[in-house]
Every structure is written in C-alpha cells, then in structure tokens.
Amino acid sequence: MQIVVGENDHGTRIDVFLSQHSELTRSSAQKLLEDGESVSVNGLSVSKNHKVTAGDLVELEIPEPVPSEAFPEDIPLDVYYEDEDLIVVNKPRGMVVHPAPGHPGGTLVNALLYHCGETLSGVGGVMRPGIVHRIDRDTSGLLVVAKNDAAHLSLQEQIRAHSVLREYEGIVSGRMKEAEGIVREPLARHPSDRKKIAVSHQPGARDAVTRFLVLDARSNCSYCRFRLETGRTHQIRVHMAYLGHPLLFDPVYGTGSNPLERKYPNLISGQCLHASVLGFLHPKTGQAMKWTAPLPDDFCSVLSLLQKQSL
Numbered sequence: 001m002q003i004v005v006g007e008n009d010h011g012t013r014i015d016v017f018l019s020q021h022s023e024l025t026r027s028s029a030q031k032l033l034e035d036g037e038s039v040s041v042n043g044l045s046v047s048k049n050h051k052v053t054a055g056d057l058v059e060l061e062i063p064e065p066v067p068s069e070a071f072p073e074d075i076p077l078d079v080y081y082e083d084e085d086l087i088v089v090n091k092p093r094g095m096v097v098h099p100a101p102g103h104p105g106g107t108l109v110n111a112l113l114y115h116c117g118e119t120l121s122g123v124g125g126v127m128r129p130g131i132v133h134r135i136d137r138d139t140s141g142l143l144v145v146a147k148n149d150a151a152h153l154s155l156q157e158q159i160r161a162h163s164v165l166r167e168y169e170g171i172v173s174g175r176m177k178e179a180e181g182i183v184r185e186p187l188a189r190h191p192s193d194r195k196k197i198a199v200s201h202q203p204g205a206r207d208a209v210t211r212f213l214v215l216d217a218r219s220n221c222s223y224c225r226f227r228l229e230t231g232r233t234h235q236i237r238v239h240m241a242y243l244g245h246p247l248l249f250d251p252v253y254g255t256g257s258n259p260l261e262r263k264y265p266n267l268i269s270g271q272c273l274h275a276s277v278l279g280f281l282h283p284k285t286g287q288a289m290k291w292t293a294p295l296p297d298d299f300c301s302v303l304s305l306l307q308k309q310s311l
Contacts, residue, residue: 138270
C-alpha cells in the first residue's frame, strides 16, 4: 500500500497518519513502526514520532496475522552453555529465530520455550521471549538468549556499547584485493524492495561498521572472517555486496554468477555465512565468557571446493 502525503496532513505524526489512512489503529501502527520492516517514508524506516511532510511517499505492508504468543515445540537444540541467567545455542541454517508472518512455528523461540519452560526474559515480548540479538534464517551459528529481564538488559547494554564479541566466517564471490579492512557504510531499508537493506546516506540511515580479514583468497572466491561493531539487519551481506563481493549463494544480495554457484547450485541453501565466535561478560558475575562453533558441514563442503582452486 502506497500513500502520498497531502497538504492537509503536513506535520502529522506518522502513527496518526497511518491510523487515518488505513485500517490500522494508532497502537497497531506504532507496533509496525517499531519492527522497522513494515513501514517506510521515502524508502527509509522511521520512528513513531516522525512527522510526515507533504509529498512524502509512505509505504505500508501489513503483515499476515500471527499467533498472539509463541508456543513450545519439541525441537532439538545444540546448547553450548546454560545457567539460570542465560543459554548459548548454535542455531542451524534454515531456522528462523522467532515467530513472524509466514513462520508461526518451528523457530528457535518455539524450541527454547519447550527447553526452558517459562524461564525466559519478557523484555522482547511474548513473540520474542529471551531474544537479545538475531541472525538470519539461512545463517548458522551462535546466539545468546536471556532467561530473566536483568540478564536481558545487561546483554543489550553490552551490545549497545559494542563490547560483545561477534565474529563470523563467510565465503564471498571474487578475489578480495585487500587483506583486511573496515566497511563504514550506513544502512537503511531498500527504497524499492521492502525485504532488502541497502547502503544509504539519507537521513534516518543507521551507522554500520564491519571489519573483515581475508583468510584465503583464490581466483573466484575469498574465505573471510568478519567482526561486527554494529549489528544491523543483513549487515555483512549488504556490506560485502556493496564492495562487489556478495556472500556466495546469497539468494537476496548475490548474483548467482560465480562459477561455484553455477556448477553446484544445490551445494548450500542460503548465504555461506556462519556466526562462529561469541563473547561477552556474564550479566551476573561479570566473568568474561567466549565460545566458538565449528563450521557446519555444508559450509565445509564449499570451503573444500574453494581450496582446491589454483591460486
């Protein structure tokens, strides 16, 4: 749904504007604005306090209804650590982190509710209990989940302070010219495709910083380690595509033109990216903690083919 702001609505808060020009209530509009994915003004996500200007293009995508709260499901979890305050798990590729339109069940949250019972923090709401940070459905790797509100708030603050160690390993298309570097490019919702994120220097774009180190560069691909200083949606995937080196097998930001992708189209489902290292201070004891998750088998298969290429 697209709405052009008229002169009579100039200066109106976006949540009020949406309630007046759609079937949404003001509170429903505010919830969609908070998720950052369903509403945009001139292609950018905005807060509920944003005031529209005459001529603005407001785009609204009302998601499919989801259950009022998540439900427990007996789904196996790969638990790396657990105590009364938190649990660290290794999420498999293909698993969505929390219920959302199109994914009411089978998520990490459903599995956690079965495993942990009611001992998950409520800060994230009934659909995201315990969820402190997320990784994409087709990215595998380590996540920390909070079991109480105090732990949740402490971990959130560490993420805001950029003190949580989050390292990823990935294989990108093409031979990287620089052995290491930093990408400092702000990100925002794509102006024409609401399911994508793009580098943007427009007002409202959020700072994003990704460090990369090339571990092995061959003729058609490069094996890299990434360290996040910020944790924006699709950050590594967008930054690498912006550099002209999209993650191998990335269905959204890739081109599918790499020789490995063409020759082995079914080798891996989704982008070749794995959250391999996670570290932070325990929210109660202050102890420094760190875990490393080995590469999954499908990633290793791609890496093996890469390493067989001539230099």
